[in-house]
Amino acid sequence: METVVHLVSGDETEQKTALNIVRNLLDDETGSIDDVAVVAQAGGIESVTIDGDSEKQVQSLLDDGVSFKACSNTLDVMDLNESELIDGIETVPEGAVEITRLENEGYAYMRP
Incomplete structure (x- = not known):
C-alpha cells in the first residue's frame, strides 16, 4: 500500500501530528x-x-525514504525560495495536482 499525507495547515500541532503519522x-x-x-x-x-x-x-523521514514534495505555487505566494527548503525536498508545480496524481496512482490520502 502507498499513502500520501497532505501537509496543508499552518497549525504546528497538526503538522507534528502529520509527521508522527508518517x-x-x-x-x-x-x-x-x-x-x-x-x-x-x-x-x-x-x-x-x-x-x-x-x-x-x-530530515529523519527523508533519510528513511519518505518523499517530500513542496508546492511551487505556495513558495511563490509566500515569497520563499527553493533554497529555503530542507535538502531533499522536491518541488512540484501545484500541490493539489500532485495529490490528485498520487491518488490516481493508488495512494491512499491522509490529512490529520
Whole structure:
C-alpha cells in the first residue's frame, strides 16, 4: 500500500501530528506499507523549511525514504525560495495536482 499525507495547515500541532503519522506508517510491522509521500502546501510549507520546528523530524523521514514534495505555487505566494527548503525536498508545480496524481496512482490520502 502507498499513502500520501497532505501537509496543508499552518497549525504546528497538526503538522507534528502529520509527521508522527508518517513515522507510524514507516514503523508498521505488518510490512503492508510500500511507500509514503508527503505533499506540503499553504501553511504546511513551514514544516519543510530550513530552521523550521520540524526540520530534524523531516530530515529523519527523508533519510528513511519518505518523499517530500513542496508546492511551487505556495513558495511563490509566500515569497520563499527553493533554497529555503530542507535538502531533499522536491518541488512540484501545484500541490493539489500532485495529490490528485498520487491518488490516481493508488495512494491512499491522509490529512490529520
